[in-house]
Amino acid sequence: MISVTVIGGGVAGLQAAVFTAKADEETVVIDSGESLVLNSSNIQNLITEESIAGQEVVSRGKEKLEKFGGEIVDEEVQSLERTEDGFLVETGDGEYETEYVIVASAGDLSYLDIDVEFEDGVEGPYMMDRHVVTDDSNKAAEGVYVAGLANSWEYQTSTAIGDGAKAAVNLLSEIEGEPYSDHDM
Numbered sequence: 786m787i788s789v790t791v792i793g794g795g796v797a798g799l800q801a802a803v804f805t806a807k808a809d810e811e812t813v814v815i816d817s818g819e820s821l822v823l824n825s826s827n828i829q830n831l832i833t834e835e836s837i838a839g840q841e842v843v844s845r846g847k848e849k850l851e852k853f854g855g856e857i858v859d860e861e862v863q864s865l866e867r868t869e870d871g872f873l874v875e876t877g878d879g880e881y882e883t884e885y886v887i888v889a890s891a892g893d894l895s896y897l898d899i900d901v902e903f904e905d906g907v908e909g910p911y912m913m914d915r916h917v918v919t920d921d922s923n924k925a926a927e928g929v930y931v932a933g934l935a936n937s938w939e940y941q942t943s944t945a946i947g948d949g950a951k952a953a954v955n956l957l958s959e960i961e962g963e964p965y966s967d968h969d970m
């Protein structure tokens with residue numbers, strides 16, 4: 786069984802997955818390849834970059850994920866169901882059994898056949914119709930964390946990256962039973 790499956794490999798999902806893979810949790814990202822960030826060639830709100838293209842953010846994120854042993858598969862999730870000991874994720878091409886899920890798929894959330902609540906999105910261009918309701922730790926239900934535009938209307942790349950990191954840190958804290966910190970010496 787996979788430890789952490791991240792649904793959506795845009796900026797929030799890749800950042801979350803980098804954290805969980807780096808923490809040695811077996812991590813699989815399932816992504817349909819349509820990150821909104823691919824629309825921008827001039828992202829200026831990351832403190833480490835003067836300007837960076839969305840394509841580069843995604844490709845660097847994938848490289849980093851693989852460096853830490855994470856896997857990314859190019860598939861679209863069609864359903865997520867709770868099982869006795871975790872979750873079953875189904876795509877058109879395969880099935881994945883996983884202990885934990887991080888939902889980071891901005892957009893259509895109708896594949897979520899699980900016990901989560903939704904709230905309406907806000908009006909505006911490129912805004913989502915609805916978001917999953919979470920607590921302050923990005924947790925939506927037992928074993929389910931949510932990040933990025935799947936979780937909130939709060940837009941922009943740096944916001945989604947921060948939210949992905951936050952979801953992963955809280956999930957890792959749950960797994961380890963104590964506040965998780967990622968120190969590189």
Ligand SMILES: Cc1cc2nc3c(=O)[nH]c(=O)nc-3n(C[C@H](O)[C@H](O)[C@H](O)COP(=O)(O)OP(=O)(O)OC[C@H]3O[C@@H](n4cnc5c(N)ncnc54)[C@H](O)[C@@H]3O)c2cc1C
Pocket residue numbers: 792793794795796797798815816817818819820821822823824825827828829830860861862863889890891892893896911932933934935939940941942943945
């Ligand atoms: C036109 C435009 C211009 C923008 N310009 C900027 C900018 O200049 N600066 C800036 O900071 N931000 C910009 N943004 C905002 C930024 O792109 C988003 O805030 C950010 O991408 C949100 O991150 P996310 O991870 O929540 O969603 P995304 O990055 O969109 O990632 C979601 C991922 O989930 C995948 N997915 C969805 N459903 C499924 C499924 N069922 N199964 C598997 N995978 C799935 C998608 O393919 C996608 O890869 C722009 C957005 C748009 C639309």
